[in-house]
Amino acid sequence: MSLTAAVVTAVAAFMAGFSGVALLARAKFVVEPLVAYGVPRVMWNPLGALKLAGAAGLVVGFWVPVIGTLAAVGLVLYFAGAVVTVVRARAYGHVPFPLVYMAPAVAALALA
Numbered sequence: 001m002s003l004t005a006a007v008v009t010a011v012a013a014f015m016a017g018f019s020g021v022a023l024l025a026r027a028k029f030v031v032e033p034l035v036a037y038g039v040p041r042v043m044w045n046p047l048g049a050l051k052l053a054g055a056a057g058l059v060v061g062f063w064v065p066v067i068g069t070l071a072a073v074g075l076v077l078y079f080a081g082a083v084v085t086v087v088r089a090r091a092y093g094h095v096p097f098p099l100v101y102m103a104p105a106v107a108a109l110a111l112a
Helices: 003-024 028-037 041-060 065-088 096-111
Strands: none
Touching: 003 028, 003 041, 003 065, 003 096, 028 065, 041 065, 041 096, 065 096
């Protein structure tokens, strides 16, 4: 793994991990949009856990590359789903937020 790939993967893992912890901690900046988008509260813990699993998978990928690649794919799909959720809620001004979190996962996948 190149230094560039390692840094991008670390950034992707940090961002996904931060997002997962923020959701599980019910940070206001995460929870308010989810309510506005109509995401059921029962889904919040599983969604946060998926983000943390993706972050952990990226870190494990430093030693087991296939796990890192699969984690990156999972995170890209997760954040693509987030974009769809935001668009379906017609909150078009919020579309950049999941894209910002998706970008390093896409880059990590491209560099894998």
